[in-house]
Amino acid sequence: MPFKRPLLSSHTTDDSESQSDSSHGGPSKRRRVSSPRNIEKDKTVLVYILQAKIDPEMMSELAMLVENYKVERGNESLEGPTSVSELNLELTGDVEKADVIVTATNMRQRLERHVEWRIAKTKAIVTPLWLQDSVKSGRPVPYGSYIAVHHLEDETSRSHDTVQDASSGSPSNMPSEAEKQSCWQTEPTELIDTTEVELLSHTAKYSCLRPSPLVCPNQSLVKEIDVIRQGRNVEGEERSMLSYSRAISVIKAYPHVITKHNIRDLHELPFLGVKILSMIEEFLKTGQITEAQRMLADPRFQSLSAFITIHGIGPHTARRLYDLGLRTLEELERYYEVKPGVSDEETMPLLDAEASANTEAAGEQSIKIGLALRHDLGQTIPRDEVEEINGTIMRELGHIQKGCKSVIAGGYRRGKPQSNDVDIVITHTDWNLGSQKVKGLCRKLVQRLHEQGLVTHVMHLSGFHEHNVLRTHHWDSLEKALTVFVSRHNSSRQNVYRRVDLIFTAPEVFWTAVVGWTGSTMFERDLRLWAKQQKGMKFDSSGISRRHDSKLYHPRTERDVFKVLGLVYIHPTLRNADA
Incomplete structure (x- = not known):
């Protein structure tokens, strides 16, 4: 169906500009404003709307939005100088003359069907939301959060510098209200951009440069090697464990099924030494690895592996308990004097005291809670229940503080159909005052959830530590609560206990926290290593800083997190660098 309202032709635009000039007695002049530079307020921004993937009704609405605004603006200017707009938009049917291309297309290949690439690289390519927000705010809002084709991110940003400098008195590095709001889109609804994936390499040294799917072509091999990694982990052999973790991350990113015909290609990959390669050859011949099978049959490995499934028990504690003669989880229950399904541990006083008050006692409490509720906490959580838990928590938070947003991180965000726990990163959308609004909010929310019978235990609670350039204390811009949440998703049972971690962050480090809490473990390790070794930066979920x-x-x-670190953006579902 053709567009209902035809776009203005290029000669019409030229005529309208000349008429505008004559009506004002000549070309528009630069106007002195309270800004360190002169601003040309009346500079026309030519907008070309690409019809592809925009339905006719929306197309008409966008066109009328510009033309109606132009009429309203013109009427206001006739009434007096009291409401001078910084926005002067014109529709154009000539893509080469346009300053801005508005499109619903987000792939380079699709854009090239309608606009030559040489032309696209000289324009700002933005989504329809940019046009709507610009009209709403009365000025051309920054393009950063409206970039339609991410391959043109730099070109679009440069285009904005030109338009913004000529059309606004605000410094270009200051976010507009529209940009502040748009950065809180909580989930990456975009599909994986294949052209971005092509920029990654499975031969790269760092896993943050490799695409790692949830299930890889060699997943059965990965699982076999992961048994050996786990064996090194429970025995405290950290360097050896890291070697196997790195080997697994390399295999996860290898895009082909490994066979005897292409095994030589693996010699070119990092972190696959002689021992790992011999294990791979054995797996190709027999379908298993002798060392992994021997480990699975080892009673000590079985006990230690079972122990570390309990929250609060790490490899060191597991070995200590094993040395005491304990072998099964039932024996641990008797040792810690807990009853299955019943936890009398009182952890709520953590809300009224510093989390570091008695870490040893808190650690033992966590073990007792984990043991008592292990049958529930050991179950995986389906995606719909994860979403329901997040919805419940955000509704309760709304009673305390309006304007908060959340992202579900962890394995859920990486595409896992089942999660071991729920990680929720929360902030406030007010960029200027959000850090004050979220301070202390974690404690208040947990208190309310407890009063509502939704949280039974708090196993850890920590607050903000301000950034200190002298580094006299640990900098942490997050507030965290590791809780036991009562889920009523399964109507056949009265209560189902779930591990839910709440992470509150200031707005300026929200997306850093999201990336940090999304994982996977090896992906995050390599992000930190890349930042340190290649960029001279420090990265963790608390923020990004320059070391010197x-x-x-x-x-x-x-995407800005990756851009600051000098990395190609990797979709969350391709960050599964662990087994």
Whole structure:
């Protein structure tokens, strides 16, 4: 169906510009404003709307939005100078003359069907939301959060510098209200961009440069090697465990099924030494690895592996308990004097005291809670229940503080159909005052959830530590609560206990926290290593800083996190660098 309202032709645009000039007695002049530079307020921004993937009704609405605004603006200007707009938009049917291309297309290949790439690289390519927000705010809002084709991110940003400098008195590095709001889109609804994936390499040294799917072509091999990694882990052999973890991350990113015909290709990959390669050859011949099978049959490995499934029990504690003669979880229950399904441990006083008050006692409490509720906590959580838990928590938070947003991180965000626990990263959408609004909010929310019977235990609670350039204390811009949440998703049971971690963050480090809490473990390890070794930066879920002077970086989107670190963006579902 053709567009209902035809776009203005290029000669019409030229005529309208000349008429506008004559009506004002000549070309528009630069106007002095309270800004360190002169601003040309009346500079026309030519907008070309690409019809592909935009339905006719929306197309008409967008066109009328510009033309109606133009009429309203013109009427206001006739009434007097009291409401001078910084936005002067014109529709154009000539893509080469356009300053901005509005499109619903987000793939380079699709855009090239309608716009030559040489032309696209000279324009700002934005989503329809940019047009709507610009009209709403009365100025051309920054393009950063409206980039339609991410391959043109740099070109679009440069285009914005030109338009913004000529059309606005605001510094270009200051986010507009529209940009502040748009950065809180909580989930990456976009599909995986295949052209971005092509920029990654499975031969790269760092897993943050490799695409790692949830299930890889060699998943059965990965699982076999992971048994050996787990064996090194429970025995405290950290260096050896890391070697196997790195080997697994490399195999996860290898895009082909490994066979005897292509095994030589593996010699070119990092972290696959002689021992690992011999294990792979054995797996190709027999379908298993002798060392892994021997480990699975080892009673000590079985006991230690069972022990570390309990929250609060790490490899060191597991070995200590084993040395005491304990072998089964039932024996641990008797040792800690807990009853299955019943936890009388009182952890709520953590809400009224510093989390570090008695870490040893808190650690033992966590073990007792984990043991008592292990049958529930050991179950995986389906995606719909994860979403329901998040919805419940955010509804309760709304009673305490309006304007908060959340992202479900962890394995859920990486595409797992079942999660071991629920990680929720929360912030406030007010960029300027959000850090004050979320301070202390974690404690208040947990208190309310407890009063509502939704949280039974708090196994850890920590608050903000301000950034300190002298590094006299640990910097942490997050508030965290590790809780036991009562889920009523399964109507056949009265209560189902779930592990839910709540992470509160200031707005300026929200997306850094999301990336940090999304994982996987090896992906995050390599992000930190890359930042340190290649960029001279420090990265963790608390933020990004430059090492030599502690300068802080505040990414406004998840893509900005990768951009600050000099990395190609990797979709969350391709960050599964662990087994």
